[in-house]
Amino acid sequence: MPCPNSARERSVTIGFRVTPEQARRIDLMARTSGMTKQDYLYSRALGEEVVVRPDVRAYKMLRDEMGRVYRELRRIRSAKEVDEGLAWTVGFLARKFAAMRGGEEPSDVEREDALIFGISRR
Template sequence: MSLKVVDKKNRWRNKTVAFRVSPEEWEQFETAARLSGLSKQEYLISRMYQRDIVVQGNPRVYKALRNELTKVLEKLEGVREVDSELLETIKLITLTLNGLKEETHVRA
């Protein structure tokens, strides 16, 4: 029998949560989790408890920010009106970048 995998608080997570979302909702969820630097599971648990998501600046987060900005810029080319989902992505990127800038500024 294999060993149980436990979390940081020594809890065995053996329950599964599943629900359906639209492709647009899935994309927004994946973007938010990716930009947070957390796993999807940790991101959902943090949001469930209404905890603040604290993004730790690291190469993975910076790469995710760069890639998301590239996607946003591609979607904005030739567009006259910005849809609400793209606007939410832009706000999330801005919030993350501002938080990382403040973190860097405070340490300096």
């Protein structure tokens, strides 16, 4: 039998509407944090730090999400255009993987860019 609202510590309900893309982003951020969506939103709304503790479940979720992103990128490779939602997801997941790895090492693309832009004329 549910507890009556007067006996609850959390007796106030706060609700808000988001777009489907915003909902997808919130879901992804909550899943990667290892927190429930409710706890994740509490922490973010109250300005508390969200610390991701890498575990097998978070790794599998990130792996699966990266697989989805990879399939989408292969599908649109010829279109030469990436929608804003996919670009955000790629950046978000890249930062999470870098944080799980520990140090930030430059990617192959960043290394190539540094070589190209570092070339001087004689």
